[in-house]
Amino acid sequence: MNVVVHQAKKTILSKTILDVSDLVLPDHAIIMVIGPNGAGKSTFLRTISGIDKESLRDIEIDHKKIIQSDILNHMVQQTYLFDLSVEENLRLGGKGVEKLDEKVEELLTKLDLLTLRNEKCRNLSGGEAQKVAFARIILSEKPLILLDEPTSAMDVKATKRCEELIVELNRRLGITFIMTTHNPSQALRIGHHILIMDQGKIVEAGTPTHIQNEALDPAAQSYLENWRVAHA
């Protein structure tokens, strides 16, 4: 899945929220987007998927400017589950999926949701709800999946399971993931390509090794330094 961002721009009251141009993302990769709060990570994802209607947008996905719903799925930051059971919510992401029952069972098992399958989603904890939303998004196995902080409410075990699923789907089906996170460790752990954002711009981009050892931009360096100090 080839993603080229010719231009993605958003300003609110003359303040630049997002300003990305001429960005070519690697094919079939796990692309991690990191940066401080308000850096524009979510807006970047929302602009790519077209959920954000106010952004100026010139993006090509697989050499097409019109993004169709059968190309990508986007898990937005605010988890919203419908007032249905866990399984019913999960199945909403399974439109047109072959062997749906089998895949639903597999995801419920892998994400420890089997015992909750008939539970109404309003009874779930924040972490459980996020697992359901994550499963619902990846169920369709679309070529491009955007994940906005998909594991922010999960415990360590659930986060690890989700990371394993992302890596597995990327390896097995070549699905391109673009994922934001507040955890640089997670980005370095599973990302093939990392983008560091600051004040709406991509200030550093490259492989995990490059980001860790050769990041030159002062904002990127400062962000990574703060993270290193916090985790020392």
Add this chain to the structure above:
Amino acid sequence: MDGLREGMAEAIRLILGFDPEILKIIGLTLLVTLSSTFFASILGIPLGSWIGFTSFRAKRPIVRSLNALMGLPPVVAGLVVYLLLTRKGPLGTYGLLFTVPAMILAQILIVTPIVASLTISGIHMKVKAVKETCMGLGLSKVRTIQLLLYECRYPMLSAIAAGFGRAIAEVGAIMMVGGNIQYKTRVLTTAIVLETGKGNYGKALALGIVLLLIAFIVNWGIGLLQERGNHERRRTSS
């Protein structure tokens, strides 16, 4: 105090004695209020859902107008319907003035903005999250609307309950267009006004008690439906 005590005794006697006039008044009240709430819901819920779901230039003034119409004085609604249905009015040929349909029509005018406006509020609370989630999942617009309406079913029930509450308590409009004719257009509220004026406090109190009972029962029923979700939650977590 004596008057009140006597009134209460009279009320109990009339209610337990199944007074035929009171039964007729109760029947008419239910017919008028339930019909007007039904038709106002048929109009108000789709209208409110559409306004809540879509974005268009005139949305804000329309929502504000509907909010303002929630406080529409019943006598004004009554006057409008009266002028429409009077013999010289545009609908005068149908001879509907001082009939039950005229009363229903007046109440539809009062209740529809309430149902529509509260539906918009309910939709407004969920629309962004539902739309974005559905877009993220690549669901169609029709499926998005279905899911949004499902998610807003309890706020919509509240809107219907509020509309019913307004309809059953209403007196000004139905008095104007119904005429408070015995056995034909007399409902609980208009009968209470009449009996109080005549000094028949017992009868007025009896009618008041019945009015309160109906309002309680209907709203209780709607409340039970709304709380069903909470009962399920308690049951599943125990």
